[in-house]
Amino acid sequence: MGIATYPASSGGGIKSVQRGQAVSAGSITITAVDVSKSFVRSFSEGAAGTVAASGQVAAFSISNPATNISNPAANISNPSANLAGNQTELFARSFSAGTQGYATNAEPQNAQYRFTMNGSIGSSTSTLSGTTASLSSHTSNAAAANLSGGSTNLTSASYGVYLSNSTTLVATGPCRWEVVEFN
Numbered sequence: 001m002g003i004a005t006y007p008a009s010s011g012g013g014i015k016s017v018q019r020g021q022a023v024s025a026g027s028i029t030i031t032a033v034d035v036s037k038s039f040v041r042s043f044s045e046g047a048a049g050t051v052a053a054s055g056q057v058a059a060f061s062i063s064n065p066a067t068n069i070s071n072p073a074a075n076i077s078n079p080s081a082n083l084a085g086n087q088t089e090l091f092a093r094s095f096s097a098g099t100q101g102y103a104t105n106a107e108p109q110n111a112q113y114r115f116t117m118n119g120s121i122g123s124s125t126s127t128l129s130g131t132t133a134s135l136s137s138h139t140s141n142a143a144a145a146n147l148s149g150g151s152t153n154l155t156s157a158s159y160g161v162y163l164s165n166s167t168t169l170v171a172t173g174p175c176r177w178e179v180v181e182f183n
Contacts, residue, residue: 019178021045022161022171030179032166038181042160046174052150059144066137073130080123 015037018030159173169177 013182015181015183017178017180019176021174021176022159023174025159025171025173027164028161028169028171028177029167030169033163033179033181035163035166037183038163038179040161040163040169040177040179042175042177044157044159044173044175046157046159047154048157049154050150050152051154052152053147055147057145057147059142061139061141063139064137067135069133069135071131074128076126076128078124080121 016031016033018033020028022028157173159171159175161169161171161175161177163179164170169179171177
């Protein structure tokens with residue numbers, strides 16, 4: 001909302017002229033004028049109403065390329081283990097009753113048992129094979145479409161300005177304006 005002020009020419013009856021443009025409705029501050037010696041002119045620059053929709057949306061395609069997802073093969077290994085020289089001895093003892101009815105520790109009546117573990121557990125390897133998943137390419141297409149609808153009731157609007165006090169113009173919409181003050 002620019003304002004231009006022009007000084008009065010010498011010997012004329014015009015004291016000042018202020019011009020500007022409003023792009024929307026609102027208040028405009030101007031240099032103070034004597035309201036009783038001023039007038040305002042405005043030139044509407046807008047339209048009012050609605051416009052029916054019309055036009056065309058072009059056809060388009062969206063493509064996704066083929067994709068492969070791979071997991072490599074993996075080996076899981078367990079090392080070998082040796083079980084050599086581990087011995088366990090078991091002794092069997094029996095108790096017999098003595099002449100007094102008390103238990104006595106008698107010599108073993110059974111043989112002595114000895115277990116010796118020798119050997120090994122071999123190493124093992126497990127293999128997980130690699131896998132690959134494939135996603136095929138895909139294309140989506142949208143056809144062209146026409147847009148239409150509604151009705152047009154577009155009209156020229158009469159927007160303008162008026163002085164609300166000596167320093168304020170009120171614009172009703174987009175317009176060009178000028179305030180002329182006389183001597």
